[in-house]
Amino acid sequence: MTDKPRIGLYVCHCGINISATVDVDAVAKYAQNLPNVHVARTYSYMCSEPGQALIKKDIREQGLNRVIVASCSPRMHEKTFRKAVQEEGLNPYFLEIANIREQCSWVHEDMTEGTAKAKKLVASAVAKVRLLEPLESTEVDAEPAALIIGAGIAGIQAALDIADAGFKVYLVEKSPSIGGRMAQLDKTFPTLDCSACILTPKMVDCASHPNIELLTYAKVEEVDGFVGNFTIKVRKKARYVDVDKCTGCGECAKACRLANRITSEFDEGMGKRSAIYMPFPQAVPAKYTIDPENCLMLTRGKCGKGPKCEEACQAGAINFEQQDEIVEFKVGAIIVATGFDTFDASRKPEYGYSNYPNVITGMEMERLVSSSGPTGGDIKVFNGEEEIVPKEIAFIKCVGSRDASVGNEYCSRVCCMYTAKQAHLLREKIPDAKIRVYYIDVRAFGKGYEEFYDRVRRENVRYIRGNPSEIFKRGKKLVVKVEDTLTATPLEDEVDMVVLAVGLEPRADMREVMDLLRLSQSGDKFFMEAHPKLRPVDTATDGVFLAGCCQGPKDIPDTVAQAKGAAASAMVPLASGKVTINAQVATVNEATCRGCGYCVSVCPYSAIELVTVNRFGHELEVARVNEALCKGCGSCSSVCLSDSIQPKSFRDRQILPQIAALGGTR
Amino acid sequence: MSEDFEPNIVAFLCNWCSYAGADLAGTSRIHYPANIKVIRVMCSGRVNPLYVMNALQQGADGVLVSGCHPGDCHYMEGNYYARRRLGIFKDLLEFVGVDPRRFHMSWVSASEGHKWKEVVEKTVEDVRAAGPFEGFRRRQIDW
């Protein structure tokens, strides 16, 4: 241990955020009398430059060797203050934060109660800080490579940025082609750029980039290690097509016995494909894949007298014997860009999506309006009796968004604008159509969005405020039942087609990624960022970052911006070549360890092993911690019967005095 | 028991889920009783069940341990170990005659600010009903 503790205690007013509910002066006065507290002060904003300067001055002039800041959550400013005390030559771990804002002033109303609790929290911090030990951080080399999971526009953009910076990128995509959701879109709002025209070049760049290794039709199976040193295992699913031989000519698909008989995922179920297929013409890689769930050869073991595709393939690329392949590599950082699912409109049965073919989703509309879509861009729908060109069209917004009844309280942020865009595109294709948009609110917040919305309204698209209660059929028409809430008029709108502006949801299979990377979900069930404002691309797992809609609904510009942010963050360890190992690791008292191996069993990181030591002539097994692997969770220490393994900064001898301080009636 | 008895409750929260959830309750200005005082640990797996005993001995009327939901542990499994150890410890306390209302465990995620409030309210209500814990408090012993 170092010298006798001399504690400086700083109580933050946080403007009135703390001082409105906690009598900060009373807390400081109380703390002044606690053991080893040398100075106790209050200040309006401890985290500000002058606030930090106050601490530094005291360390210098009063010879403080321990600092407590009673302020906001340690999750906010622990690092800030660690840095501050370190700058004065103090060990950064001689700092303790008493959280008197998030867990005191903001959640209590009564000044007396708030002050009393703040005093206890401060006493608890004093009890602990006296017994803290100096810790040294160590550094290990970081692997100069990144893994990106998901190759939609977010993954593609992040991959290109990192690869351009000179680092190796492994871009893993589940489906046979990169491109993601953006590849399905026709035009993009508000500029009406052709989606494919701006995405395809990036896809091609990815494929040709010397630093990018594309792993399409693949899945991450295992992630081990820690920031700077992740070991990744990826399963490349068998395509049953030798990609080195496949020229992408497409003869196989034409020859396939199931040609035009299998529903196309890319066309949102509205088009057809073969059992051997390329999802869309601009796919990258431009290689064919056999769908093992439908291919006759793979499901039944035979295909007529022989597989037609094999016959048609001049290159001899078809290989029904192909097996999954496991690829293993190391990376220093990971970006998760797994995207979203669209809301399943059948969960709103009142809109009749499952019953009426002329009720379609926004995503289906994208394919319908697309010149590469199933109808070649002609707007035609089946009204149950005949195929018609719809002349009266209704859009319904907020389907599956802002709707507690389906469990989604959030706004999906893109539906207002894609509805406007689609209304515009419809107006171009069917100039005499009557187009009405039913909305709750219109949110046109981005650059050029409000202007675009105005333009669409001027194009004789009628916006009616009202949330339709029901859609039903009357003759050949669909009836949208709604109340115009601006005029309080009940309406029954007869239309030929309804477009449901479905919202964005977390992916149904996100659990797999959560488990792999130890991510958590926020209230909306999207992946949770480390901090909603200040660390929006980071996660609680060091070295793992988020990009795009997996973190929450976003439009393309925001997705690309976040992807670039994630890329920049991921490059920090890659560029510095070093990562700092958590100093708050577990440590073993070899003199008392009895070598039972309980800690070895519970350690989730295999950071502990039993080694043989010589204790005064006797050979014994004791536990030893690999500090590079230890995350400091402390599970080992609470299973240890002899208390021989303890996480630094969270030792029993540091926690028990905290309990005493909180428990004691004084 | 006295009407104005304010229970003193010590809570152990894991850094990643429950502590963050409690912070979120703060950021969202969700009000709850001040009886609860938190000790932050990195993982609920860090909570040695003897902490619960120690808290009761050192003057707490009740104890709460909260961690990530099963499957969500930042350290993968810590909360599972915590659940097993604290579960059996709760059985022990109850058998020795400690009112089971004095010790609670909960799963509160980083996004469950509201749940945190509910957990705190339930715990405070239960401990209040159980009354002051004089059981084996250290200071009850005459020096």
Add this chain to the structure above:
Amino acid sequence: MDLEQLRKTAAEVVAKDDVKYLIGWKKGTYGYRVSPVFIENEADTEDLIFSPLCTANLVTYLTLVEKPPLPRGQKPDTRKVALMVKGCDSRAVAQILVEKGIEREQIIVIGCPCPGVIDVNLLVAKYPEVAENTELKWSGEDFVLIRGGEEIPVKREEVLAEKCRLCRYPNPVVSDIMIGEPVKPWQTEEDTGVSELEGKNVAERWEYWEEQFARCIRCYSCRNVCPLCYCEDCILDRLNPTWINRAVNFSENTAFHIARAFHLAGRCVECGECERVCPVKIPLGRLNRKLAREVRDNYGFEPGLDPDGKPFQASYKPDDPEDFIL
């Protein structure tokens, strides 16, 4: 039990060069007492006995031996230790092996199938002890007391130890050599000691234990006799951090007993030694058996059966009970 076979086997074992000693039981110094004995040479194996008076669990001696610093250059004595075990005792061996407290090849386990041992307090109450050493033998279902050349039949249910009434493993689960034939497990009785307490409300239970713990003198015999309490430096002795103050009072005593019972949760093999040795008659077995029952019923786990098994507290199942979680 064939004592001839036992002694012959023991003689063969201790005759081996790589065996340090054999731990067994011998007649005690008076009355019904039996004493643990450490036999190093063949001749002394004549002292060995195995009778319903052999209550002590000898497994505790495996881990009790001190390891003081050796003079430079001196090698530790790493010869094997042989020991006699009953069914319950053998479970402690299995559990210690799980915890790597001892290496399997360092011990020779002589298994003694056990038809049940007595509770000396019950025996003394019924048949007062005399100074002269008195033999008790198994006889059919019951026992027979041999005193002054006279054979006095003793009914099993009158004197059987509580742990034996509840015993489900009378035959050793770990052994290298088995002496005699396995005994047939008997119908176990209800654990009334535990269920009576469970039937009380918490306040009544507190009252009950308060009286018990208040009496504790903290001699640590319960801990020291326990074959599974073998940390060289027990946390309950430690001062930094202080889990338990040294002061003997109700508060510290209660904390001591809670901590002790908890450390044995999922480890206790119900050999009953803690309760047997308590000089102030605290029914500690009830605490341990209650937890053993919870562990068995709610977690499907029984310690001390599989030397290669996982430790209870250092493992989990995703579907462990969580009905207590808010």
Add this chain to the structure above:
Amino acid sequence: MSAMLLNKDKWPEFVGKLSGKVWVPKVEEGEAIRFGPLSGEESKLPEYCNTRVPPKEIVFPETETLYCFQADEHEMTAPEIDERKIIIGIRPCDARAMKIVEKLFRWDVDDPYYLKHRELVTLVGLACNAPGLNCFCTSVGGGPASTEGLDIIMFDLEDRYLLETITEKGEALLKEVEGLLEEAGQDVLAQKEKLIEAAENKISRSVDTEGIAEGLPGLWEDPLWKRVSASCLGCGTCTYLCPTCHCFDIQDETEGFEARRYRTWDSCMFEEYTRHASGHNPRPTRRERTRNRINHKYSYYVDKFDLIACVGCGRCINYCPVNIDIVEILRQVKEAL
């Protein structure tokens, strides 16, 4: 000194009239485990050979505050010891033990706590009519009716007690209950003598102490120590239940700024009893500890105070979980001499 008779019917009245807190053997778990303050429900003394825990705890509490203090301050306050206690039913061996231990607490410096407790306590002994199986008081200078250390000795005469005063303190105590007592006649005293003789004859175990005190140091490295200690569990039963063991540990306890220093029973049979701060332990194994226990009682104490620090109560034999038997150890010592 007087000899009085108390009819057992009058027991409640008798104990009710005494000025001071009366301690008697208390039955728990079906047995008189230790002494405790009279609760008022007792109509008589229980049946007991002796309590498991000796009444030494009344004058030498398991845990006793020495003084309280405040952190960062120099003032200390010692607790007041002012309660008058009357121990009724203490066996002669346990009273003798107090007398033996008092030597230690008066030696060198007076121990104010122990001596104050002793001063305030009146010992009303009960002679043994039926000594226990492992009693050997007669081998170490005591006997079933030894009066050493007692203020009054009682003899159980079936329906009444004979009370003989030994000290002024005892005399004063009887004054408080004069009305309840009647003078004992010669016949009663003769009956008493017979009881004593009968009791002495019932003692079956013995130790020949001749030459032990002088001989023990010479047996320092004798193999007997390893033999007799091999089965020792290292628990504190023998020492905590011993009426003459008097070792204590001094500890501090704090809460916030408040703190107390207290002493609490300790046992030379514990590993950490002699463990140095460095980790070195001069008595590293149970062998050295067992040797110390016997030496302390039968040699060191004899050296210093000319007294054997063992009263032959037999508790360490009765309650040793593994049948470590001091009589047998002493027999082996004698044999090895």
